[in-house]
Amino acid sequence: MRHLAQTSPAPIGLEIERASGCWLIARDGRRYLDFIAGIGVCALGHGHPVVLEAIARQSARHLHVMVYGEYVLEAQVALASRLAALLPSPIDRVYFTNSGTEAIEGTLKTARKYTGRAGWAAFDGAYHGDTMGALALAGNTSFRAPFEPLAGPVLHLPYDDEGALAKLDQTISAVVIEPVQAEAGVRIPSVEFMRALRKRCDEVGALLVFDEVLTGFGRTGKLFALEHFGVTPDFVVLAKALGGGLPLGAFCAPSVVLDTLSHDPPLGHITTFGGHPLSCATGLAALEFIVANRLAERARHSGAQLLQQLSELIDSKQVHAVRGIGLLLGIELTSATLAQRFVEKTIAGGVIVNWTLNADNVVRLAPPLTISDDEIKFAVGVMREALAGSSVP
Numbered sequence: 001m002r003h004l005a006q007t008s009p010a011p012i013g014l015e016i017e018r019a020s021g022c023w024l025i026a027r028d029g030r031r032y033l034d035f036i037a038g039i040g041v042c043a044l045g046h047g048h049p050v051v052l053e054a055i056a057r058q059s060a061r062h063l064h065v066m067v068y069g070e071y072v073l074e075a076q077v078a079l080a081s082r083l084a085a086l087l088p089s090p091i092d093r094v095y096f097t098n099s100g101t102e103a104i105e106g107t108l109k110t111a112r113k114y115t116g117r118a119g120w121a122a123f124d125g126a127y128h129g130d131t132m133g134a135l136a137l138a139g140n141t142s143f144r145a146p147f148e149p150l151a152g153p154v155l156h157l158p159y160d161d162e163g164a165l166a167k168l169d170q171t172i173s174a175v176v177i178e179p180v181q182a183e184a185g186v187r188i189p190s191v192e193f194m195r196a197l198r199k200r201c202d203e204v205g206a207l208l209v210f211d212e213v214l215t216g217f218g219r220t221g222k223l224f225a226l227e228h229f230g231v232t233p234d235f236v237v238l239a240k241a242l243g244g245g246l247p248l249g250a251f252c253a254p255s256v257v258l259d260t261l262s263h264d265p266p267l268g269h270i271t272t273f274g275g276h277p278l279s280c281a282t283g284l285a286a287l288e289f290i291v292a293n294r295l296a297e298r299a300r301h302s303g304a305q306l307l308q309q310l311s312e313l314i315d316s317k318q319v320h321a322v323r324g325i326g327l328l329l330g331i332e333l334t335s336a337t338l339a340q341r342f343v344e345k346t347i348a349g350g351v352i353v354n355w356t357l358n359a360d361n362v363v364r365l366a367p368p369l370t371i372s373d374d375e376i377k378f379a380v381g382v383m384r385e386a387l388a389g390s391s392v393p
């Protein structure tokens, strides 16, 4: 571990031996229910046969053969066509990247070039990744400050506040928003706000970008969270579950917008590994399974059940509120210290949960979409016991 860079002074530090279904098996033989799905990646859980079979098939055929965009690769073409069919019209083109933050960077560049405007806008509480452009959009100043100057200019607006939208003007190329903010403590905006945002973007000629990196592929009870609002953005940014467990990101937009990347100059935005054929083949297999087995609908039902069972834990001393949409839920505790203790006790009890970056008193739940009723019951039981053992003086 001395040679592995760390991102926090207190990592969970679980030594993983293997993983199967919704369970992680540690080196010491203990089993843990994965109630965060690798932070929203493992929609089908671990070791799903559909995913393993796609990996075997594609790797026997070919792996990396050329940088993105030069050859015709069936795995890329098939996944892009499927996404274009599932996303709302006129979004019909996909640029594949390696990760979510890289897809955000590509979006920021494309919006700037397409509109000829420099500015971007984003929201308080937002998390879009950690590269210099994506981090500039972050809604938490303490994460931005040590790395400034970042890319910009960025206009930061309050989330879910219709009144603030008047600040958007003709200097803005793109407004980037998560249709549900996960890292801000699972915040669900109103339909009215999202519609007003679309209207304001149209008025000032700014492109509207939905960051569905976490909310895509059934997580919120719809295949894409945009379906909750009846709003069509100009860009949809995807990653996490997109690759079926392998690294893959994408920014998707109408051809007329994405075509700007192919000229003046050509090769102005390129990537070596973006759209790796193995990730695309696996992602397509996972996506077809999600669609065929109506996992978004299942997430809606399981999420409602989980929310109902969790709401029995609300009390004035420890749990302020629980909220959620599909299988993305937040438990708001009465303090950050309590949240930390609750997370430790829940993990010790055999259920993996974690807190959120921008709301330290909220614990986020995002289990695989395939989670069973019994597994939900088990997790809530562990959380109930964890609360009993977490009291903070």
Ligand SMILES: Cc1ncc(COP(=O)(O)O)c(C=O)c1O
Pocket: 039, 099, 100, 101, 102, 127, 128, 129, 130, 178, 182, 211, 212, 213, 214, 239, 240, 249
């Ligand atoms: C909403 C959202 N956008 C972007 C990102 C960045 O994605 P990645 O970690 O793949 O770069 C994340 C990662 O957690 C995210 O949750």
